[in-house]
Structure formats: structure tokens, C-alpha cells
Amino acid sequence: MTKDSSNLTQGSRRESLNPISNEKRMFGLSTYIMMWISSMVVIQIFMVGQSFLPPVGSLNLFQAGVVTFVSALFLWVIFVLNSKPGLTYGIPFIVQARSAFGYNGARIASLIRVLPAVFWYGIGSWIGASATNFITDSIWGYSNIWLYFILFQVLQTIIAYSGMNSIKWFDSILSFVVLGFLIYIVIQLIKFGGLNMENSWENNDGSWGMPFFAAITASVGVLITAAINNGDLSRYLENKPKNNRIGHFFGIVPMFLIMMFIGILSAAATGIWDPIQAIVSVIPNPVVAVAMMIFIIVAQFTTNLTINIKPPALVIMEMFNLKWGTAVILVGILSIATFPWILVSSSAFNTFIAFYSAFLGPLLGILLTDYYIVHKQNYRVEELYQRDVKYNWLGIGSMFIGGIIGICFLSIAWMVSMPLSALLYWAGMKFIPAYRVQSTPAAVDKA
Structure with a gap:
């Protein structure tokens, strides 16, 4: 296995999934944080x-x-924990998953992860197209959201087509612009909706019961996909002490808090569900409103490139040994087929998140159990690139059992399904003779 053939470019195939040695990592701590700041819009x-x-x-x-603070801290913890294999060994998510699910079974697990990303890709593009439509309608009186949606898909495909370096610099350069606009939005929401927010604080008893836990489920669920496959990004980060904890804390937590609070404040201040209309309603003049829409357009690019295009493109590239550029084009086409214009305006939006997180929770729980408890943070990396174990039915079965039971508790799906699947997988690896031998700590083989 050639360890340094992993530079992701438009012509890359499966060899780009090989481990990346530490001296070949393209992210230092500062650029990694900036990349995540822009991606978290x-x-x-x-x-x-x-x-x-x-x-x-x-x-x-x-x-x-x-809910926001609890969810932010939980997300930070799972990002740090599940980024460790990628950071330590330089391996991507689909290779990490082979340990718990087998060589072919990892593809099943990966599809469960990447299908929601394709949906989110389409949704993000539709939101960006809506912002573009607002700009042209306000300035020139021209409206054509379908044209803008297709243009969005084409432009994002062009940027992602070139590979990881273009994604890195596009996201990193725009991080400061993104942060400045977000702070401005928060100030405008507080200024515009002060009285409404005061009434919401004082006159609504709320609930500490199931709606509270359902809110945490949705808050974590919206980013649990990124936490699962973050090895795809952390493998490019220099493996130095504290890079994992510091990089994910400052890259993810503040931005998650800001984005969540913008949503909460906009609901209290405006009562408007549509994100474009809610933001525009608190902007003082058309010029600033247009600038804000440009920001939303840019934000969809940065988010989609990192979180929603790269994961499914990598899986398609691995499954069919296609070139990276071809896989990126296919992901763009598939995202159109998800009909995002319907989902983004649907009252079932949170139900959609809960439904897919019912299976993503078990996937994450099994990955963490396999790495930290079964293998004691020691992988024989060479074995992960061999096809000796095509399916680990214990991992696959534990994931589906947990997911199905999670659906029965849909509003808190991953809270139920994640610990259940982790427990089933651990028990099987410990007590079933056919699997018990795999739980022996392996020799360390780090990139």
C-alpha cells in the first residue's frame, strides 16, 4: 500500500483513500479552524x-x-472522539468503518451516512437560489429561482471538482467574512425584536419534558452526519497534541451557538419560518439586505463543499472506483432528485432529521465502541485495506436493530438508538466466540 498517494484531485480514484502520513497533511490548526468556521454556516x-x-x-x-448549549457541547465531544482515527492514522471514514462492518459492509454504513448529505446538498442549494432570486427581484425585477438553483449546482460542482485544495482555500478565505455577517445579524435581531423576545421569555412556560429532549435530538441530528465522517477531514489535519480538541472546539462550537441563536432569536423577533424572509425582515435598508443575501449564497457554497458534497463523492468513488470529478458530478445530479423545494418548506422538516438520525446514532455509537473499547484505539491499518472480512454482520445487525427501535421513539431517535446499538455491538464482540478474538488490542500502526 502506497501511503502518500492520497492527494485528492479531479482524477483521484480509490488510491486517494490510502493513509495520509503526517508530513503530507495540508491543514494546520489555524486553517482547519477557519475551514470549519465557514463550513458551519x-x-x-x-x-x-x-x-x-x-x-x-x-x-x-x-x-x-x-438546548443550544447542551447540544453544542455534545457535538464537540463526538466530533473529537470520532475524528481521532482519521487524525491518528490518516484514514477516511469509509476505511474506519471497515473495522466494525467489514470491507463491503462499510459501504452499507457509508450509504446511511451519505444519503442525508445528498438531501442537505439540495436543500442548501435551494436556499442559496432563493437568496439569489431575492437579489435579482429587488434590483432588476427579474425572478427565476429554477435557473439559480441549477447555476448553484453547476458552480459548486466546478469548485469541488478540483479536489481538496480548492475546498480548503475557498472555505478558509471566506471564514472572516462569514463571521462578521453573522455577528451583524445577531445585533439586528436583538435590536428589531427586543420587545417580542422579552414577552417570549416571560410569558411562555415552555416544557422541560419530551419537547425539550426532542429539541436536543434535532439540534444534534442536524450535524451528527458531519461528526460521523469527519475522519474525511481530520486525516488532513496535522497530528499534533491538542489539535483535535482545540480545532473542533473553536471551529464548531462558537459557530453552532451563533447559528442556533440566530434561528431562536428570529423566531422570537419575527415569527417567520422561512429563513430568507426572517433575515430580510430585520435588515434596515435594501442595500444591506442584498449584501446579506450575498452572504447567504456564499454560506451555502462553503457548507455544501465541506459537509454535503465531499462525503457522498468519496463513497461513490470508493464503491465504483470512479474518478473524484465524476463522483462530484453524480452527487450534484442526485441532490436535484431529492426535491429540496418541497422538503425545505415542509412541516415535517424536524421529523426528517429525527428519522435519519435514528440510524446515524447507531452508526456513530458502533464506530466509537469499536475504536475505543474493542480495539483500545489501536488499529492494524493494513488489515482495513484487505478484503478478508467482507461483512461484519454483528456490526450491521446492531446498527439496524438500534435504528428500527429508534424509529419507534422518533422524536428522540438517536438518544435511544445510539447507546442501544453500542451496547449490542460491545456485548457481541465480548461474548460471541466468533467475534471475541477481534477484540484483542492490535499493534499500533500510525501514519
């Missing part, structure tokens, strides 16, 4: 925050704030 987080307060939700402002 996820309008879907904004929409989840909007759904906490009436009329959509039943929490008050204080409870929504507690």
Missing part, C-alpha cells in the same frame, strides 16, 4: 433553532438556550 441549524419557539415549537427562550 448551516442554514438548517438556523431552521432548527426557529422550530423551538411557538408557533412551531413549545419551548421558551431560556429552554431553547439550554
Whole structure:
């Protein structure tokens, strides 16, 4: 196995999944943080925050704030934990998954991860097209959202087509612009909706029951996909002490808090569900409103490139040994087929998140159990690139059992399914003779 053939370019195939040695990593701590800052402008987080307060939700402002902080800390922990194999060994998510699911079984697990990404890709592009439509309608009186949606798909495909370096620099350069606009939005929401927010704080008893836990489920669920496959990005980060904890804390937590609070504040201040209309309604003049829409357009590019295009393209490239550029084009086409214009305006938006997180929770729980408990953070990396074990039915079965039971508790799906599948997998690896031998700590083989 050639260890340094992993530079992801338009012509890359399966060899780009080989381990990346530490001296070949393209991200230092600062560029990694900047990449995540720009990638975390996820309008879907904004929409989840909007759904906490009436009329959509039943929490008050204080409870929504507690949900936000709890979710942010939990996300930080799972990002740090599940990024460790990629950071340590330089391997991507689909290779990491082979340990728990087998060589072919990892493809099943990967499809469960990447299908939601294709949906989110389409949703992000539709939101960006809506912002573009607002700009041209306001300035020139021209409206054609379908044209803008297709243009969005084409432009994002062109940027992602060139590979990891173009994604890195596009996201990193725009991180400061993104942060400045977000702070401005928060100030405008507080200024515009002060009285409404005060009433929401004082006059709504809210709920500390199931709606509170359902809100945490949705908040974590919207980013649990990125936490599962973050090895695809952490493998490019220099493996130095504290890079994992510091990089993910400053790259993810502050931005998650800001995006969630923007959604919560917009719900309290405006009561408008549509994210574009909610933001525009608190902007003081058309010039600033247009600038804000440009920001939303840019934000969809940065988020989609990192979180929603790269994961499914990598899986398609691995499964069919296609070139990276070809896989990127296919992902763009598939995202159009998800009909995002229907989902983004649907009252079932949070139900959609809960449904797919019912299976993503078990996937994450099994990955963490396999790495930290079964293998004691020691992988024989060479074995992960061999086809000796095509399917680990214990891992696959534990994931599906947990996911099906999670659906029965849909509003708190991953909270139920994640620990259940982790427990089933651990018990099987410990007590079933056919699997017990695999739980012996392996020799360390680090990139």
C-alpha cells in the first residue's frame, strides 16, 4: 500500500483513500479552524433553532438556550472522539468503518451516512437560489429561482471538482467574512425584536419534558452526519497534541451557538419560518439586505463543499472506483432528485432529521465502541485495506436493530438508538466466540 498517494484531485480514484502520513497533511490548526468556521454556516441549524419557539415549537427562550448549549457541547465531544482515527492514522471514514462492518459492509454504513448529505446538498442549494432570486427581484425585477438553483449546482460542482485544495482555500478565505455577517445579524435581531423576545421569555412556560429532549435530538441530528465522517477531514489535519480538541472546539462550537441563536432569536423577533424572509425582515435598508443575501449564497457554497458534497463523492468513488470529478458530478445530479423545494418548506422538516438520525446514532455509537473499547484505539491499518472480512454482520445487525427501535421513539431517535446499538455491538464482540478474538488490542500502526 502506497501511503502518500492520497492527494485528492479531479482524477483521484480509490488510491486517494490510502493513509495520509503526517508530513503530507495540508491543514494546520489555524486553517482547519477557519475551514470549519465557514463550513458551519448551516442554514438548517438556523431552521432548527426557529422550530423551538411557538408557533412551531413549545419551548421558551431560556429552554431553547439550554438546548443550544447542551447540544453544542455534545457535538464537540463526538466530533473529537470520532475524528481521532482519521487524525491518528490518516484514514477516511469509509476505511474506519471497515473495522466494525467489514470491507463491503462499510459501504452499507457509508450509504446511511451519505444519503442525508445528498438531501442537505439540495436543500442548501435551494436556499442559496432563493437568496439569489431575492437579489435579482429587488434590483432588476427579474425572478427565476429554477435557473439559480441549477447555476448553484453547476458552480459548486466546478469548485469541488478540483479536489481538496480548492475546498480548503475557498472555505478558509471566506471564514472572516462569514463571521462578521453573522455577528451583524445577531445585533439586528436583538435590536428589531427586543420587545417580542422579552414577552417570549416571560410569558411562555415552555416544557422541560419530551419537547425539550426532542429539541436536543434535532439540534444534534442536524450535524451528527458531519461528526460521523469527519475522519474525511481530520486525516488532513496535522497530528499534533491538542489539535483535535482545540480545532473542533473553536471551529464548531462558537459557530453552532451563533447559528442556533440566530434561528431562536428570529423566531422570537419575527415569527417567520422561512429563513430568507426572517433575515430580510430585520435588515434596515435594501442595500444591506442584498449584501446579506450575498452572504447567504456564499454560506451555502462553503457548507455544501465541506459537509454535503465531499462525503457522498468519496463513497461513490470508493464503491465504483470512479474518478473524484465524476463522483462530484453524480452527487450534484442526485441532490436535484431529492426535491429540496418541497422538503425545505415542509412541516415535517424536524421529523426528517429525527428519522435519519435514528440510524446515524447507531452508526456513530458502533464506530466509537469499536475504536475505543474493542480495539483500545489501536488499529492494524493494513488489515482495513484487505478484503478478508467482507461483512461484519454483528456490526450491521446492531446498527439496524438500534435504528428500527429508534424509529419507534422518533422524536428522540438517536438518544435511544445510539447507546442501544453500542451496547449490542460491545456485548457481541465480548461474548460471541466468533467475534471475541477481534477484540484483542492490535499493534499500533500510525501514519
